[in-house]
Amino acid sequence: MPRVGDRTLFGGLAGLLVGSLVVLRFVDPRTATWTPPCPFHSLTGLHCFGCGSTRALNRLAHGDLLGAVDFNALLILALPFVAYGLARRLLPEPFARPRPMPPWQGWTVVGLVVAFGVLRNLDVPVLRALAP
């Protein structure tokens, strides 16, 4: 496997995020026919933890924060942390302070993501708000 530079990997992730926001500013995934749907939802009919992300980013690109939270609350909650982590790895020297995430934090995130994926499928009045 070829060696990949840190800047390529983190830059690619940041580019994907920013690029998606720019494209989704002009494209509404609710009407567009070419934006990819969730394969998990297509197969099972259930909502996965990522379902609603495209629509959430579309709302966010229009400055509609509440609308974005409505489609995927966890994604919107995570975005500031993601942006901070990527910025710390991509900005030039005085701002670059990459601090690796401790494993317990990583597993906590994994647990939160799985819990979110389960909770948003439950047919309970309060939890129904988590579904896209």
Place this chain on the structure above:
Amino acid sequence: MPPQGVPLQRVENYLTAAILTTIFCCVPLGIVSIVYAAQVNGKVQAGDVHGAMECSQKAKNWATAAFVCGLIAGLMYMLLAVAANA
């Protein structure tokens, strides 16, 4: 006892990248990356800098593989969808 020359903060564990690529790109490949990334800090603390670097490299490679797979799958879907509607 932290090993000399390589403080804990300096071995990137790629946990952030591993989680992001798991969620947004490709779950199976990303999970492998998370498993490797989660081992890096422990190995540094145990003084096994060589092992930590190895896990760090593997975590990065699997995260990159997940990223590329997700990107290709997404682009292929979009291409096919545009072609089907053309």
